[in-house]
Structures are given as C-alpha cells and as structure tokens.
Amino acid sequence: MVKVQVKRMIKESFLTVDAIAQRDNVFTRMDARLKVLFCMSILGTIIVLPGLRLPVSVVALTFTAVVMIRTPFKVILARLVPPLALGLIFLVFMLLTEGQNRLFTFHILDIEVSGYREGFLIGLTILARITASMAIVMFLSVTTPIYELGRALMWFRIPEVIVEILLLTYRYIFVLWDEGMRIREAQSLRLGYYVGSSPGGWKRSLRSTFTLMAMVVIRAYDRADHTFSAMSLRGYNGKLARNTYGAWNRIDVKSFVSCFVLVAALIFASL
Amino acid sequence: MILEAREVKYTYSDGTAALKEVELNISKGQFTVLLGPNGSGKTTLFKVITGLIKPFRGEVRVEGRPFEEYTKEEIYRKVGFVFQDPNDQLFAPTVGEDVAFGPVNLGLSRSEVELRVKDSLDKVGIPNLANKPIHYLSYGQKKRAAIAGVLAMKPDLMILDEPTAGLDPAGVREIMRLLVKLNREEGITILMATHDVDLVPLYANGIFVLYEGKVVLNGTPQEVFSEKEIVRGAGLRLPRVAHLAEILVKKDSIRMDRLPLTIGEARRMVVSALKKDETRYEK
Numbered sequence: 001m002v003k004v005q006v007k008r009m010i011k012e013s014f015l016t017v018d019a020i021a022q023r024d025n026v027f028t029r030m031d032a033r034l035k036v037l038f039c040m041s042i043l044g045t046i047i048v049l050p051g052l053r054l055p056v057s058v059v060a061l062t063f064t065a066v067v068m069i070r071t072p073f074k075v076i077l078a079r080l081v082p083p084l085a086l087g088l089i090f091l092v093f094m095l096l097t098e099g100q101n102r103l104f105t106f107h108i109l110d111i112e113v114s115g116y117r118e119g120f121l122i123g124l125t126i127l128a129r130i131t132a133s134m135a136i137v138m139f140l141s142v143t144t145p146i147y148e149l150g151r152a153l154m155w156f157r158i159p160e161v162i163v164e165i166l167l168l169t170y171r172y173i174f175v176l177w178d179e180g181m182r183i184r185e186a187q188s189l190r191l192g193y194y195v196g197s198s199p200g201g202w203k204r205s206l207r208s209t210f211t212l213m214a215m216v217v218i219r220a221y222d223r224a225d226h227t228f229s230a231m232s233l234r235g236y237n238g239k240l241a242r243n244t245y246g247a248w249n250r251i252d253v254k255s256f257v258s259c260f261v262l263v264a265a266l267i268f269a270s271l
Numbered sequence: 272m273i274l275e276a277r278e279v280k281y282t283y284s285d286g287t288a289a290l291k292e293v294e295l296n297i298s299k300g301q302f303t304v305l306l307g308p309n310g311s312g313k314t315t316l317f318k319v320i321t322g323l324i325k326p327f328r329g330e331v332r333v334e335g336r337p338f339e340e341y342t343k344e345e346i347y348r349k350v351g352f353v354f355q356d357p358n359d360q361l362f363a364p365t366v367g368e369d370v371a372f373g374p375v376n377l378g379l380s381r382s383e384v385e386l387r388v389k390d391s392l393d394k395v396g397i398p399n400l401a402n403k404p405i406h407y408l409s410y411g412q413k414k415r416a417a418i419a420g421v422l423a424m425k426p427d428l429m430i431l432d433e434p435t436a437g438l439d440p441a442g443v444r445e446i447m448r449l450l451v452k453l454n455r456e457e458g459i460t461i462l463m464a465t466h467d468v469d470l471v472p473l474y475a476n477g478i479f480v481l482y483e484g485k486v487v488l489n490g491t492p493q494e495v496f497s498e499k500e501i502v503r504g505a506g507l508r509l510p511r512v513a514h515l516a517e518i519l520v521k522k523d524s525i526r527m528d529r530l531p532l533t534i535g536e537a538r539r540m541v542v543s544a545l546k547k548d549e550t551r552y553e554k
Contacts, residue, residue: 147364226359235376
C-alpha cells in the first residue's frame, strides 16, 4: 500500500513540477540562461570539490529557495526519494565493504558484519553529492518551464535536434499521458486489472499493461504522422525551435553578478 | 474560382476507394460547407486539396493554376488547413511559439513575425494566452490557437476539418462566429467539413454533399435541402426546423412557399400561416 502511494506521489510530482514552474515568483522571473549557468556551475563544483560542506550548503540553500516559492512538501519528497534510496544503498554498501577502522560489529546467523569509518565517510560523501545534485536539478525544474529551458539550451549551442526532441517530448508527454490514462480506465472498467484472490489475476493485469503500452506506441505513431502533416502545411523546413533571446538586460547582469558571488562564496566556504 | 477539383480519385492501400471522381468548385470569398456522414471521404478530400496526399487521378487547381505549378511556400501562403484534433496541430510548447512557426518558416523578419502572432491571437480572441503552454488550454482555446496558427500564414482560403467537433454549444457558437467574422471582415474564403446539418443554413453560402466518395449534391442551402430524398439517402437529415416544417405541411396542412431552414424563417412561416387562418375564420 505504502509502495503504491509512493509510486503515485512520484508520478504526480512530475506533472505538478511543471505547474509550479509556471507560477510568477522571483526565481521564475529570472533569465533561464542564468539559472542554467548557475546550476551547471554548482553541479560541476559539487562533483569536483571534496568534503561535505559544499553539498550540505547547497542542499540547505536550494531547500530554502524551493520552500520559499511554496513548493509542496510532497513534491520535494517525491523528487528526492528515488535518488536518496540509491544513495542510502551506496552508503550501506561502502560502510560494510570499505576501510579498516571498525565503527561497529554484529553477527547475523554466525556471520560477522562490520562497519568501517572510511567506508562511512565515502558513502556519506556520495549520498551528500547525490542529494545536492538532485536538489539543484529540482530547483531548476520548479523555477524554469521546459520551453524556457529549451531556449536557454539553444543559446548555449546545445544541438538543435536535442532541444527539439526535448520540446516535442514536453508537448506530447501530457497528451500521451492522458491517452494512456483513458485506456487504463477503460481497461479497469472491464476488469482488465483484476485485484483479488484469483490466481490468474496478475496475468490479466500484465496482459492489460502490455496492451496499454502497445496502444500508446501506436497512438504516438499516428499522432506523429498527423503532426508532421500539420508542420508541413506551415512550411516546415527542418527547424522547429528558434533562439528568441536578445541582449542581456540590466537586471540580468545584476543577477549574474549575484550568482557569481554566491557560487564563489560557496566554494570558498567549502575549502 | 479559388479552388477547383476535377475528377479527383483516391484509393487507400487496403483497397478502400475514398474518393470517386469528386468535382468541387469554390468561389473566392464564399463560406462553403462540405457535408457528409462519417467515412464519406471529407478528410481524404481535404488532404488531397491541401497537397498532403496525391490523387490517383484528377486535378486540383488553385486560382486557376494546377497545384503542381506552385512551390510549397506559395501554396501554403494561399491555403491553410485546420485539423480536426487541435492536439495534432499544436506542437510547439507555447501558444505564441506555435503561432509563430509558420511565419518563421516563411522567412519573415522577427518584428513581422511578432506582429503576425499578436494580430492572429487578437483575431481569434486569445491575446492573453501567448505565453501559455498548450497543455493548460481548454479544448475550445486549443481550437482557437490552431486557427490562429493558420491565420498567421495569411491564407486566402482556410480549410477546416470539423472545427466544431467536441465543443459544447457555446463553444460551437463562438467558433462559428469567429469563422464568419474571418470570412466577412478579412475576406478569407472558408471551406469547412461538418455533419452538423443544423449549423449549415445559419452560416453557409454554398454546400457540397459528399457521400461514399462522391459529391451527390451541391448548391445553396435552400437548393440542397430541397432534395430531401438525396440528403437522407446520403446518411444525413434535414435541419430540425425544416423537418418540423415538413411535418406541419404533411400532417397539419400548413401551406408554405419554401422549406424554412432557420428558426427565423420558420417563425415567419408559422406567423403568416396563423394570420391567414385568422382571416379565413373572420370571414
């Protein structure tokens, strides 16, 4: 039951994040290029610099920022649960396998299990880096709508084809999600996902899931065909996205300097 | 004639003959409706006359010149096509970007593109939605955004595949009023497909009835709906008002000179019949 709720929470969070990024606040008003630059430099620094201070400061800062713009706690948790789970697995693995200085020892069925100080520190660093990286990506996603992110990426000379795929995915993922949900509901109404004591119930559910997946692929193909026709009728010449950025304005320059100072301060504090 | 189709034939790969020698003439500035039941070939015909698919036989002419003589850019400046499902047509992440797609491809300057986007959104009544992501729009707003995207190409002829499908009555009224406005004020020739016969007499100057891949009737609404048997045989029906008038004539012996197609015409007919009745009674 808890597993199902967590799964649902994670799915919903991906849809809610987009809605949060549409809100008007101090961060969504900032130039997307600046946010991308800031987040990428922080990410790079987190990966390169040793120690726990920088990741912990980044987590604290980004949490303050996302809470400040009233991001629901459920969304924050849902975005962090999968990477945190992965990080904790790493932590346990490193704790039990790396190092020489024992922190503790216990026995399971006559097998001696020991935890080591060095492994704990390495595991903790990995966990902190994963959490900080996820926190910074979460900050970017709740403050920057995907289409703005796409434009910013084009400005940074990311290949157009990648940006176009990103933008088309963003446009059609909601359409296909709705279609998938409609098929699922139609299947459920005709007992396609039998939940009960029937021993063959899981087989039926599996069959329905595969049918659903196949139908979504077929519909995506049909839609792609129609969309290509619509694009051709409006003179499609191989170019979908366009760079609409003009010159940086005065507020952007101020924000740029503030971000630069913030990144420098974080690096200095962590050394 | 802005558009002519001569003996157009098209057969799908599974052997279904979708169009069988279709003849179509659309005059400039007209509001024409292509009436036909589901599966009659309306969408296929639209795909042929917009160049999305090539007919097996026959010819399509735009402003007197064969379709093949035009470059893609020339033809799409003249002919715009609005799909039935706006989700097929709106592929950009925001409304403004989607409307700008066509003008950008025409190689217009940034200021001209912005002007056309603003102008098109104003005309369809959604100027405030330029920065809105498509998936946050209602179905009616999506229809308007799709029309704006085609309007931004400034076409002479706009073809719409069932523009009122899936809309509530208020939405249908709004879209039809918008199309009439574009037809009368902007001078855009409209050709739309529908199977909603009640809409036709209110807005259309001309009708083509398509059935099993053939144009079985064409003319003004009055001319077409006078051919009751052919209309019914084509899987359609008379407008409700006309059907009521037909029953009044048949069962209540009310006399009428012509078949009323709108509520206004029916009202005049009933009032006149009542007056005649009163006069006869007084005598």
